Amino acid sequence: MNNFLFVAxxxxxxxxxxxGGMGDVVRDVPREISKRGDKVHVVVPSYSRLxxxxxxxxxxxxQLRGQSYEAELYEVVPKKILPNITHYAIHHxxxxxxxIAHIYHDDPTEPFFNDFIKFMIFNTAVAQAIKIEAFGPLDIVHMHDWHSSAILFLKTYHPNYTELKKMRYVYSIHNLAIQGIRPFYDNYASVHNWFPEINLDHKALMDPRYQDCINLMAVGIRLADAVHTVSPSYKEDVLLPSRKPEFIGGESLEVDLQKADNEGRLFGILNASNYGNIRKAEKGFLYRNTVKALFRWLQDESKKYKADFLAHTGEKVMEYVGNRPKFIVSSVARLTEQKFYFFKRSPEALELMLTRLESIGGIFMLLGTGDPDYEEHFRKMSYKYKNFIFTNGQSEDLIDSIYLETDLYFMPSLFEPCGISQMLAMRNGNPCLVHHTGGLKDTVHHMKTGFVFDGDTYDEKIDNMVRSFDEALTIWEHDQPKWKKIKANAKKARFTWEKSLDEYYRSLYLL
Incomplete structure (x- = not known):
């Protein structure tokens, strides 16, 4: 029996x-490992609550900052108890x-200031837990994104953690754009402040652009035994330099990724979707669940500032309770540049699509929270367009209803390491309209399981997005046999963890 530790x-x-999607992966991969008879421990920060x-x-x-620290390791109860999996939270x-989701800080003036502090404490606590064998003797440590990469820094450079060198370290990149960059010196949230006893190897740790800073995403890429991107196409993308906004690639780390690839350490393996034990939703409750969510948000003190808008959304939704739209387009995502850059930079494109949708009696439902500028942009669009319903909050029941009752799922991501939403929509037999990037390339195929747009320039991409949208609606209007075939193909597509884990074991874990 192999013994795994997941750190995320x-x-x-x-x-x-x-x-986001990382939470799904850290939930699902240990479950698949446990089915194979291996043992998994999963540890996360407690965030003072878990x-x-x-x-x-x-x-x-x-020791941190030249002082004694003491953290506590707790075993926590999962949503579902399964053999061979134990879940933990570290409290300090x-x-x-x-x-952000009661997890991440948003530090606009000094990026990663608060998150650096909490993840340094967390990583050092995990290193100490590994050292004292709190999880038993480990074979594989699997770390996820920059939040956990400092374990590699500690095992490589810290004299107290040389014992950590005996196990294999795997590093998964979920979003290369968020890199955890902080100064080496002269700041409370700097490497030297937290680890004054370490003689810093600047060249091995530094950010390619800001040479007075550590880049924790780069640390993961440079020091792990195996590096993993969450789709094969995203691996190909990140080996090339970014050309924003036309192409998002290696985000300044392409040289490090090319080196890892040349050393046989970089692997692109597609994330998967869960096809069993699905949270059941019933058809016919989309508008009821929207209204229920709106009422709940209206009672939330933190959402009082947008009470007028929530009431406005409720009024719009009530019109559809007895007069159902003929066609529903939907998107569910955090409101960020990654997910909706095209809509914010080119609102006229969304307006053209809403007008086309109105011609067939259709609506566009967008659910999400995130960047305040994006929230404000979509609130303005909702006041302007009757058939654009922006539900500015989070609700699992409503999300389930959207995935179940949508006709076309829209995912115009600027870049997409893998994407889970398109898999969830396809699982319900809903065609997707997606940008030809990253994991969306690997999962949605034009005119077979959905619709895809691309272009060599930004303007071409926007024109093709509108054209592909029109093409999808035209097929629904005039060629139902073809539409039904695309729906059936989408529903039959399978992206299983069993298949992905075969590749994990072969390439990442060497088991």
């Missing part, structure tokens, strides 16, 4: 510990929750 900022196997109903397992004592008062 998110884990959707436990309640209230997810901000440990509260847990069972105390160990006290973790270590300075590992605080942020405003």
């Amino acid at each position: 900022a998110e884990n959707d196997a436990i309640p209230n510990c997810k901000a 440990h509260k109903n847990g069972v105390f397992k160990a006290s973790l004592e270590f 008062p300075e590992i605080t929750e942020g405003g």
Whole structure:
């Protein structure tokens, strides 16, 4: 039996510990490993809340900032108890929750300031837990994004953690654009402040652009035994330099990624979707679940500033309760540049699409929260267009209803490491319209399982996005046999963890 440790900022196997797709992966991959008879431990920060109903397992004592620190390891109860998997949260008062999904901080004036502090404490606590064998003797440590890469820094450079060198380290990149860049010196949230005893190897640790800073994403890429991108096409993308906004590639780390690839350490393996134990939703409750979500948000103190808008959305939705639209287009995502750059830079393109949708009695439902500028942009669009329904919040019941009742799922991501939303939509037999990038290339095929747009220039991409949208609606209007075939193909497509894990074991874990 092999013994694995997963280290991440998110884990959707436990309640209230997810901000994005990483949480799904950290939930699903250990479940597949456990089916193979291997043992998995999954550890996340507590964010001062996740440990509260847990069972105390160990006290973790270590040095930071030249001082003694003590963190606590708790075993926590998952949503679903499965053999061979144990879930943990590490508590320390300075590992605080942020405003993004009660996990990450948004530090616009000094990026990563708060997150650097909490993840340094978390990583050092994990290193100490590995050292004292709190998880037993480990074979594989699998780390996810920059939040966990400091374990590699510690095992490589810290004299107290040389024992960590004996196991294999795998590093997964979920979003290369967020890199965890902080100064080496002269700042509270700097490497030297937290590890004054380490003689810093600047060249091995530094950001290619800001040479007075560490880049923790780069640390993961440079020091791991195996590096993993979450789709084969995203691997090909990140080996090339970015040309924004036409192409998002290696984001200044393409040279490091090329080196890892040349050394046989870089692998692109597609994330998968869950096809069993699906949270059941019933058809016919889309508008009811929208109204329920709106009422709940209206009672939330933190959402009082947008009460007028939530009421406006409720009024729009009520019109469709007894007068159902003929066609529903939907998107569910965090409102960020990655997901909706095309809509914000080219609102006229979205306006053309809404006008075309109106011609067939259709609506566009967008659900999400995120960047305040994007939220404000979509609120303005909602006031302007009757058939654009922007539900500015988060609700699992409503998201389930959207995936179940949409006719066309829209994913115009500027870049997409893998994407889970298109898989969830296809699982329900809903064709997707996507940008030809990253993992979307690997999962949606034009006129077979959905619709795809691309272009060599930004203007071409926008024109082709509008054209592909029109093409999809035209097929629905005038060629139902073809539409039904695309729907059936989408539903039959299978992206299983079993297949992906075969490749994990072969390439990443060498088992």
